[in-house]
Amino acid sequence: MELEVRNLSVSRGGVPVLEGLSFRLAPGRALILRGPNGIGKTTLLRTVAGLQPPLSGEVGLDREAMAYAAHADGIKATLTVAENLSFWAQVFGTGDITPAIDGFALDELRNRPAGGLSAGQKRRLGLARLLVTGRPVWVLDEPTVSLDVDAVAMFGAAVRRHLATGGMALIATHIDLGLDEAEVMDVGPFKAKPPKVEDFDEVFL
Amino acid sequence: MELEVRNLSVSRGGVPVLEGLSFRLAPGRALILRGPNGIGKTTLLRTVAGLQPPLSGEVGLDREAMAYAAHADGIKATLTVAENLSFWAQVFGTGDITPAIDGFALDELRNRPAGGLSAGQKRRLGLARLLVTGRPVWVLDEPTVSLDVDAVAMFGAAVRRHLATGGMALIATHIDLGLDEAEVMDVGPFKAKPPKVEDFDEVFL
């Protein structure tokens, strides 16, 4: 298994934002996406995760293989940390939440309603969800927002463990994650150019 | 004018989280709050901004002097960037939004509905709001979340300009803002200790 993206163009709000992107991600490798605000990283990740169709090009891996984590963590405020995690564990059919709890030091918060967590604690819970999906490709959009230094290290360790078991990770971020072995790709050069052809059909895209 | 916080204790969800905090912020100075996730920075800032009452101690400056910016930016998706800003300008009675637009390079996005902005662009709009409040004390909770390197520099420049005109800034953050002249305070040592007195009234707090 391998994630191969070929000549992908993505659009948001009906406007093309990135075009002609190609990359390939082998098992055990991570790719970090960089680029200024508004260039289209979020849009690209949503397309790769199969949440929106590409404008053209293709993503050479089934969406069934991806675990997507966006800004919104999908945390239910009234459920406890453990209940939140076990729900996802059941949905993904993996069952055991202990590795996830341990991986992000959530044991103390285990029975706390998720609504009473601080910004960083919530984020940790959101990332712990990745561990219970059991999916090989992690597609992460600015995963370390609000995390303190320790928690960023925790995250780095979790990614490394995932890669070590043959997983892959595609991460958009503005800050340094300390993942030196990962490849870095700047998406800036792939910014979509305004269309030149005066063709109506073209302009509609 | 000077922001003086004396022996402040703050609570969240009915539980004391930080206690015995004192600091003083002179005009033209900035104070950066650091501390691990969940220590109580957000709670402290909300208390200083007058959004919640302190458990004990006092904030020696009127809330009328503070401009608070939290995680949620209070941006209306259906209003344009300019409309969002001018609303706040009118509420705070300052009127002119040009400095704010220029300060955060929002000119290109001026007439875009705010809902169509990327995460970082939204954040820039949220920070631009500070410039139209015209208030001397900025109370900022993780202001640079989702910002790229250029935008962080823009923010640093805005803070410096604010300090140069005699303003003050109180900023909680996990990352390096590049504001070397600011004092840094770690709130970790002020973590509230469990009470010893066996008094019921006490425990209710």
Add this chain to the structure above:
Amino acid sequence: MMPELGKYAFAVLSSYGVAITLITVLVLGTLWRSRRVKAALDEVEARRKADG
């Protein structure tokens, strides 16, 4: 012993029945919760003492 209630037997009996049931249920519920909360609190206090 039983008074003659005539054709209103159902009304009177059901009134008394429902009222007494509800009164008892509330008492039992109150006692049950009181006991449970007391036990839970004792447990927490004991743990606190143990932890120092």
Add this chain to the structure above:
Amino acid sequence: MIALLVRDLRLAVRAGGGFGLGLAFFLIVVVLVPFGVGPETGLLARIAPGILWLGALLACLLSLDRIFALDWEDGSLDLIATSPLPMEGVVSIKALAHWLTTGLPLVIATPLFGLLMSLPQAGYGPLVLSLLIGTPALSVIGTFGAALTVGLKRGGLLLSLLVLPLYVPTLIFGAETARRGAEGLDTATPMLMLAGISFGVTALLPFASAAVLRVNLR
């Protein structure tokens, strides 16, 4: 203050027809009633004033949670609370904006709906007048309920539960005015009571709403 009002109205319009939707809901309630109770004109005419008042009330009720919930969710309410605007003023403006986007259109459109419900000729004047006097009270009371439930995730139904008993007096006097009007009787007493409620509520309740909102924000 005016900035807030303008913003709220603008948001209502931009959100895909703040005006239109309340109206549409009112319309649909009025349309559904004949399906529910059967189409006999005599019966409909008798219940018309009451149902029209009820429809207006429900249309108001349904839009109540928009008063504060959106501003709460995106953090605007925190920012407004730290702004120079006094909370009482904010609450009143919010109620006014709600009335302008919900109550007023209903009042204007009611004669049309009266037709659908075969309202007797004499009933139009009192009905419209009673709605004009009564709906502001609904908005103000509703703002209080919305302020009470603002912190609670999706407190929509709780909001209805809290607000409806508070609506009862307004509904009784309003519907009574309209019904008397439709039957050609004197409407002065209930109309006066209705006006009394509206004034009293508008004068006093904003203080309670502001207090409650402050508590909810902390």
Add this chain to the structure above:
Amino acid sequence: MIALLVRDLRLAVRAGGGFGLGLAFFLIVVVLVPFGVGPETGLLARIAPGILWLGALLACLLSLDRIFALDWEDGSLDLIATSPLPMEGVVSIKALAHWLTTGLPLVIATPLFGLLMSLPQAGYGPLVLSLLIGTPALSVIGTFGAALTVGLKRGGLLLSLLVLPLYVPTLIFGAETARRGAEGLDTATPMLMLAGISFGVTALLPFASAAVLRVNLR
């Protein structure tokens, strides 16, 4: 799938009484009608079956936006869409959870509300039965509407507007069954129609809802 159902029910209960509030709203609509139309028993008895059906329908309607909106706002819906659960299944489970928390309690409580509306003795059986058969259709149709409006901020009223016309056939046959029952007539035909609607809708609409939801997510 069961995990999803359990979670939804748990959320409904934790949110301060998912069961209680729908009921409470129904109660209040039923209580308000006499305030609107006046307290005469004869009149009330005549409109009772229709109003009870309308009340149930509105109680359902008000809770519709909770089906997807919360999951949308906090991003769960995106995550569920990328999970192994088939979208059709998700939609059906959501409808089931909605019915269990809203429709079922209404059915159980209806006899009590019948009392308040002076429903004739003979009407209770058919009314309860028609609600039991009809409310699942309301939940399924409502889920479709909720899926349609999920992307729109506070699409609550728009949702009502879209869903209400879809509710009309169910309402007509349901209320007709109840009315005939109350008048002691034969209820077989409308009851059959109602059952037909319920079955058809439950079998087919989830596919539409799932498709619509997928479009809304992208």
Add this chain to the structure above:
Amino acid sequence: MTADRGAIRTASWDKPLNLNALWEYANPLKFMRTTERVLPFFTVTAFACLAVGLIWGFFFTPDDFRQGSTVKIMFIHVPTAMMAINIWAMMLVTSLVWLVRRHHVSALAARAAAPIGAMMTVIALFTGATWGQPMWGTWWAWDPRLTAFLILFLFYLGYMALWAAIENDDTAADLTSVLCLVGSVFAILSRYAVKFWNQGLHQDSTIMKVGEKDPLAADYYLPLVVCITGFVLYFVALVLIRTNTEIRARRMRALLARERQG
């Protein structure tokens, strides 16, 4: 409050009773100790009065010449209906005390009383309905008193739902107190609104008019008074127990929260 304004002379003890001393019971611990001491007295007398009153009423009162055996319902209906209203009044007072002096016990007492009030309302509604069926020929009528009473029931439901919906205890206490206050105003307003709207079927106050032309016969009067006393004591006993429970639950939540804090 100054000491001399708070002191009143009482005839029985003929020594100043310092009202300020009352506030001491606002301390949860003191409150719990005191109530646990007086509770047996209330429990026993409540049980005795209820048992005596209800048995007397059910077995040993004659049938009324018009109402037949249904008068026996009165011994439940009238006390519960009265209590339903009085409990709301009590909640109003304790809510005001919370708002003004911020004694936690006061707010918790209001919270503890609400379910009892709601239950009294249910009993009064039920017994009234079953009484109405033979007497008025209908279970329910939209009579002023009945209607206002139903609205009171809705207020109870809303009040309890609001308590249940809010997590932070102090916030909940504040919000429910304001709701209780506003609700009271509207409950009274509803009462008048409803009266105006429809003339009633339900009889007006009679028990308070002993000595007038149609007084309640002593046959009924005495057991009724015993029943009313019984229900009052029952309420007091229950509300004390429940308040203690609420205090403990509150303390437990606080302790647990701190524990998690570490």
